[in-house]
Amino acid sequence: MLKNHAKFNSINGRRLVLIVDDEQINREMLGYIVSSDFDALYARDGEEALRLMRENVNFLSLVLLDLLMPGVDGFAVMREMKADEALSHLPIIVLTSEHTAEVECLRLGASDFILKPFSQPEVIIARMQRIIELHEDRYIIQSTEREDMTGLFNREFFFRYAEQYDRFHPDQEMDAVALDVNRFHLINEMFGRAAGDNVLIHLATYLKELRERTGCMVSRVEGDRFFVYVPHGGMDYTELAQQVNRHLGSLRDISVRVRCGVYRNADKGVEIERRFDRALQAANTIKDNYAQLVAYYDASIHERKIYEDRLISEMYEALANGQFEVYFQPKYNVEGELPALSSAEALVRWHHPTLGMVSPGVFIPLFEKNGMIQKLDYYIWARVADQLGDWRRRYGREVRVSVNVSRIDLYNQNLIEYLDGILTENGIDPGQIYLEITESAYTENPEQIGEMVERLRDRGFKIEMDDFGTGYSSLNMLADVPVDVLKMDMRFVRNLHSNEKQETLVKLVMDIAKYLSLTVVAEGVEDKGQADFLKSVGCSVIQGYYFSRPLPGTDFIRLVTGATQ
Amino acid sequence: MLTIAALNELGADTQSGLSRCLNNEAFYLRMVNLAVQDDGFERLRAALERGDLDEGFERAYALKGVLGNVSLTNLFTPVSEITEALRARTQMDYAPLLEQIFSELEKLRALVD
Known part of the structure; x- marks a missing residue:
């Protein structure tokens, strides 16, 4: 029309x-x-x-x-x-x-x-x-x-109408609510764009009914993100999230879950856009937490956001000033009678001049989100190559170290060229570098990633699939992907004591690896019980505090030279 | 012959009729011609003769609208009157009003013939 x-x-x-x-x-x-x-x-x-x-x-x-x-x-x-x-x-x-x-x-x-x-x-x-x-x-x-697909207010008009509402209801306390579909991109990828659109339309239909029932204001602000402006006290958000999920649960065979962030009794002194930013920040705190459907904004979230923004803004300076340091966490081969130091994983530490030690668990996800991780990865690889070259010259040791490769790196056509450059510069062999690529990177774009990984392997690098068991690999895909080592996700190990099912799962992973002729590395191993069990089911390599915490380069090489003496 | 002067003589408000037709005389006269040839008058009479006031109202109402537009005031006035009586489904003798309508109509039709 x-x-x-x-x-x-x-x-x-x-x-x-x-x-x-x-x-x-x-x-x-x-x-x-x-x-x-x-x-x-x-x-x-x-x-x-x-x-x-x-x-x-x-x-x-x-x-x-x-x-x-x-x-x-x-x-x-x-x-x-x-x-x-x-x-x-x-x-x-x-x-x-x-x-x-x-x-x-x-x-x-x-x-x-x-x-x-x-x-x-x-x-x-x-x-x-x-x-x-x-x-x-x-x-x-x-x-x-209104936006075409759902007929809901678009972002700009939603904010203006919400402001208008506030103007005419100055004493009405309001909640800003953000709804986000978990792993929406996967729905699009696995079931096609039309299925993704269908999910959004269903969600919009539910929200329209909610609007009719409660008089709240609803918008689809972008992609899979919806904002709702609700009079405070008028809605039970856990109930809302459950209802939405039940409503979406009826869609074919797609399991769709929505997370909900709420900024309760939002401060009207704060711009309307910022109020919903806060609702979103709350929603993002439960991004990968499927058990929790609703998160509420509080000041600590705001403070964390400020902290994170600071880390982002100071990364370049930190790179330039050498605030990032490479640590090496030893990996032990447990196939023999006695565990033998076999290699290490390079891990990054950030010594911030005023914030002190910043946890990689905090800054790595941040840098992954905005693409800055690539800079950091390149920096770490260069530092590792430099260190390996140094050890080779000084101690005559060809130490093997695995480094993390972020998914964004794999889209860079100059990746191999860069790696070649630092290898040549430091006189080291590609076989000394293991590349850890997360399982989820493979599932995101199996063909393109597979092709790049194949090229890396052809060049002589060994490939480890990191965090195995957390992604969504089908066994079918696993048979085809170019990979040398499966690195079992820590969560398998951590829960070993707690239940028998977990032991069965680990055995299953071992069987799969054996069937595909892949080596299995277990990380996060903290005690003898875990190590013994893993050894007993055929795990070849173990990394974790049970053997050693991550060490500065000088300590690690001492271990290497000492261990083989 | 159907002319503005002749219509005026019969009491038509040709000025408003013409202005409704953007002062296009030929177009206006064609509309008048169509109006007076309308068989709605005969249908109105037939309906009333068999006592069908519903049909009678519909006919009268339609005629009223058309006559108003061509401003044939001499016909419009009795047609309006009969329309209102029929709208209320008044039980009365419609013959005198019909007679008045047809007498005015004949004068107009004489101009056309």
Whole structure:
């Protein structure tokens, strides 16, 4: 359907109107009157009128409608138009000599009246033009204030209307609520864009019902993100999230979960956009936590956000000033009778001049989010290569170290060139570097990632699939991906004591690895019990505090040289 | 012959009729011609003769609208009157009003013939 403002007769640029009257004289006379400004179609009864409307819906700007006609009369036409989405937006001017019918006509959607006998032609034309103009303006506003797919307010209009609401209800306490679909991109990837859209439309439908029930204000602000502005105290958010999830749970075989962030009794002294930022920040604190559906904003979240922003803004300076230091966590081969130091994983530490030691658990996810991780990765690899070259020269040792490769690195076409460069520069062999790539990077874009990983392997690097068991690899995919080592996610190890199922799972991972002829590394091993169990089920390499914490380079090389003495 | 002067003589408000037709005399006279040839008058009479006030109202109402637009005041006035009586479904003798209508109509039709 064309938008109303685009409805010009394509031939002469004039607007097209439909004149509906059972009397030929009235049709002709009105047609003659409007002919100076409009093109006209004519219908002698309601049935013909509806047919012409449907045939010309893309071109019609206005309907001039007589009320009393034999057969389908003007009232019936209006009712039918109102019920038909394609016709409901067409403006109607009713032709009548009956004032008594006006209220009913307005209720049925008439915009104006032209009285019979017709008044001055100029008046008729002016009224028609005014109605078309008003209608088109309204249509433009409606189509700009709402986004196409869900018909909900878009971001900008939502904020403006929320502000307006606040202005007229200054004493009403309000909650800002953000809803986000967990791992929405996966739905799009695994089931196709249409399935993703379907989820959004379903969610929007639920929110529209909620709006009808509670009078809250709803917007789809972007992608899979929805904002709701709710009078405080009027809604149980856990109940809301559960209902949404139940509602979405009925969609085919897609498991869809929504997380909900709430900034309760939002401070109206804070800009409306910032209020919803806070709701979002709260929602993001439970991003990967499937057990918790709702998170509430509090000051600590705000403080953390400020802290994180500071880390982001100071990363370049930290790189330049060498605040990042590489630590080496030893890995031990446990296949023999005695564990033997086999290699290490390079881990990064940030010694911040005023904040002290910043945990990688804090800054790495941040840098991953904004792409800065690539800079840090390159820096770490260069430092590791430099260190390995140094050890080779000084101690004659070809130590093997694994480094983390972020998924963004794998899209960089210069990756191999860069790695080659630092290898050559330091005189080390690609076999000394193990590249750890998370399982989730593989699942994100298996083909492209697979291709790059294949090239890295061809170049001589060994590939470890990191955090195995947390992603969504199908066993099928696992058989095809180019990988040398599976690195079992820490969570498997950490929960070993707590239940038997976990032991069974670990055994299962070991069986899969054995079947695919892959080595398994277990990380996060903290005590003898865990180590013994892992060894007993065939795990070859163990990393964790049980053997050693991450060490500065000088300590690590001492261990290497000492251990082999 | 159907002319503005002749219509004026019969009491038509040709000035408003003409202005409604953007002062196009030929167009206006064509509309008048159509109006006086309308078989709605005969249908109105037939309906009333068989006592069908509903049909009678519909006919009268339609005629009233058309006559108003062409400003044939001499016909419009009795047609309006009969329309209002029929709208209320008044049980009365409609013959005198019908007679008045047809007498005015004949004068107009005489101009056309």
